[in-house]
Amino acid sequence: MADIDVSGGDSGHKKGPGVKKAKKLSTRVDMTPMVDLGFLLITFFIFTTTMSTPATMPLTMPKDEKDPKDLTEVKESGALTIMLGKGNQVYYYEGQLKSDGSNFKTSNFSDIRKVIIDKKKQVVSNWRPDAACDDIVKKAQENGDPDWKNACKDKDFVVVIKPNSEATYKNTIDMLDEMTINRVKRFAMVDITEDENKLVKLTEQSNKVQ
Amino acid sequence: MTPFVDVAFLILSFFMLATKFKPPEAVQITTPHSVSSDKLKEQDAVQIEFDSTGKVYFSMNTKKSSDASLKKDLIEGINKERNLGLSNIEIQNFVNNTTVGVPFNSLKQLLSLPKEQRTSARQPGIPVDTANNELTTWIQQAILAFQGHQVNYLVKGDNNAKYPSFKGVIEALRKNEQFKYQLITDPESAPAGTELYMRRLMGDKYSSSSNQ
Numbered sequence: 001m002a003d004i005d006v007s008g009g010d011s012g013h014k015k016g017p018g019v020k021k022a023k024k025l026s027t028r029v030d031m032t033p034m035v036d037l038g039f040l041l042i043t044f045f046i047f048t049t050t051m052s053t054p055a056t057m058p059l060t061m062p063k064d065e066k067d068p069k070d071l072t073e074v075k076e077s078g079a080l081t082i083m084l085g086k087g088n089q090v091y092y093y094e095g096q097l098k099s100d101g102s103n104f105k106t107s108n109f110s111d112i113r114k115v116i117i118d119k120k121k122q123v124v125s126n127w128r129p130d131a132a133c134d135d136i137v138k139k140a141q142e143n144g145d146p147d148w149k150n151a152c153k154d155k156d157f158v159v160v161i162k163p164n165s166e167a168t169y170k171n172t173i174d175m176l177d178e179m180t181i182n183r184v185k186r187f188a189m190v191d192i193t194e195d196e197n198k199l200v201k202l203t204e205q206s207n208k209v210q
Numbered sequence: 211m212t213p214f215v216d217v218a219f220l221i222l223s224f225f226m227l228a229t230k231f232k233p234p235e236a237v238q239i240t241t242p243h244s245v246s247s248d249k250l251k252e253q254d255a256v257q258i259e260f261d262s263t264g265k266v267y268f269s270m271n272t273k274k275s276s277d278a279s280l281k282k283d284l285i286e287g288i289n290k291e292r293n294l295g296l297s298n299i300e301i302q303n304f305v306n307n308t309t310v311g312v313p314f315n316s317l318k319q320l321l322s323l324p325k326e327q328r329t330s331a332r333q334p335g336i337p338v339d340t341a342n343n344e345l346t347t348w349i350q351q352a353i354l355a356f357q358g359h360q361v362n363y364l365v366k367g368d369n370n371a372k373y374p375s376f377k378g379v380i381e382a383l384r385k386n387e388q389f390k391y392q393l394i395t396d397p398e399s400a401p402a403g404t405e406l407y408m409r410r411l412m413g414d415k416y417s418s419s420s421n422q
Contacts, residue, residue, distance in 0.1 A: 031215060038218040042225060049229035056364070056392035057246040061380060063389055084373070113404070146412060163373040169260075170369040172376060173242040173395060180245055181406045191377075 059176065062188070078123045078156030082112065083192060084167035084175060085200045087209040094119060101199050106207065109174060116159065116182050123157040124150070159184050162192040164200055237261045237311070239368045244395035245406060251392070255362040256352045258345070259309075262368040264375035265335025267311035268348045281305045283355035291347060294318050303328065311335045314344055338378025345382035353386060363391035 062072075076095040083091040090107045092115060097104060107115060133152035140151035159179060163172050172189075179187045192200070203209075239261055252271050259267045272280050285304040289296045292314045296304075300321035304310070311333035312320050323331060337344050353361065363383060367376055383391060400407040 031211060035211070035215050035218060038215065038222055042218065042222050045222065045225035045229065048231055049225065050232050051229055053230070054241065054250050054394050055244070055246055055397040056248050056250050057244045057395050058248060059365075059391055059393055061384060061389050063387065064384060113401075117405075146409075165372060165374050167373045168369065169367040169371040169373065169376050170242040172373055173244055173367075173393065176393075177244045177246075181400060181404045183405045183409070189380075 057173070057176065057180075074158045074160075075156045077126065079158050079160065080116065080119045081160045081162060081196075082175060083196055083200055084161070084163040084171045085204055085209070086164075086166035087204070088168075088171060089204065089207075089209055090175075091200055091203065097196065097199075104199050104203075106203055109171075112175075113178060113182065116178060116184065120154055120157050120182065120184070124153045127153040127156070154185065157184065157186065159187040161187060161189045162196065163189075164192045164197050237265075237267060237309075239366055240370075241366060241395050242369050243398040244393075245398060245400045246395065247397055248392070250364070250394060251362050252364075253362075254356065254359050255364050256349065256356075257364040257366060258379050259366045260335075260368065260371050260375045260379065262370040263335075264371050265311055265333065266338050266345060266375055266379060267309050267333070268336055268345065269309040270352060280355050284351050287351035287354055288314070288317075288347065291351060296321060310348075313337050314347075338375060338382060340378075340381065343378060343382050343385070345379065346385045349382055349386045349388065353388075361388075363388060364394055365391055366394040 079095055081093050081097070085091060088109060090109060090112045092105055092107055092112065093103045095103070133155065136152040136155060137148060140148035145151055161172070161175050161179075163175075176187075176189075178184075237259060239259055255271045257269045257271060259269070261267075270281055270284060282301060282305050285296065285301050288294065289301070294314060294317055296318055300318060303321045303325070307325065307328060310317065310320070313334065313336065316334075320328060320331060320333070336348065365376075365379055367379075383389070400410055
């Protein structure tokens with residue numbers, strides 16, 4: 001601590017007999033109240049403030065198309081439909097749902113990423129060059145996409161997300177997040193159909209999902 | 211003791227600089243995590259919240275407190291549209307404290323309560339089901355009140371809320387031809403080894419706006 005040496009007397013030369021020694025005053029300050037206050041403030045700040053500033057996830061939904069001509073068409077080979085049910089369960093099928101439900105599969109949030117990646121790879125490997133692609137590639141290049149050469153290869157890949165009424169908001173956001181993580185450029189959030197919901201319910205029953 | 215005091219004040223200064231005060235919350239909402247890292251724009255925003263039981267709340271953030279006239283425009287528009295017969299005091303109450311989670315037929319009752327009771331009053335949530343989506347009217351009037359401004363739509367939902375309340379919110383926005391909105395989430399990093407992770411390693415800003 002920055003205390004000044006006030007003990008001048010002991011250094012050597014003796015003072016005369018008549019000279020009184022000055023009374024030593026301590027320069028040390030009692031710091032306990034200050035420390036108390038410091039910790040009080042720390043506790044106050046811990047309890048009243050937040051650390052993380054929330055981030056936002058932009059979401060763009062399509063408008064209601066009345067005219068069936070304006071609806072986006074999706075190639076069956078590139079479509080992956082993911083359904084969300086209760087108990088964090090994920091169900092999916094590729095292309096169109098077969099009437100006997102044989103391509104309806106059950107998955108969960110840790111495995112679905114692989115399914116999406118595999119499907120994307122499959123779509124990319126089936127890609128054939130065509131003229132409609134030039135615009136997309138050019139646009140990607142202008143936007144500074146480092147991977148612009150491949151920007152068009154996954155253009156047929158579409159993921160359709162269908163949460164049912166028992167899926168939680170967290171599941172829905174996680175799935176939208178999965179789209180960002182795996183760079184799925186085209187995805188849609190659609191209501192679940194009755195047939196699909198029935199299949200989900202049946203699977204839930206047989207798997208005893210709570 | 212001195213080093214101890216030093217550390218204590220270091221921690222104190224850290225908390226003062228690195229954190230910010232919690233905004234007062236009408237409802238307790240735990241938001242989900244997501245990899246997006248866009249900053250939240252709180253100004254000129256319409257905030258729609260839904261809690262874990264799916265109750266929907268509506269509030270409006272304006273740039274300055276002097277912009278209270280926007281809130282007044284909104285509530286007067288609602289008043290006229292729905293013939294609620296709100297008194298001036300009730301309108302002023304709305305301007306002062308704007309998180310609303312009641313259907314229109316009990317809005318007058320909520321706003322006539324004194325301030326302390328209003329904040330603690332149990333609110334049943336704004337109806338958002340397909341038959342009676344009152345949020346549509348709220349958003350419609352907010353657009354009218356904000357005319358000329360760019361409005362940000364912030365949707366803040368709880369982890370455990372069920373999908374139908376989220377869908378009701380989307381429907382209400384869609385009916386007003388509003389298709390772009392921000393979902394408030396807690397940031398997390400991209401999982402290692404994924405495509406987004408690789409791109410972020412390459413210093414790619416393009417990937418954050420992949421949602422076109």
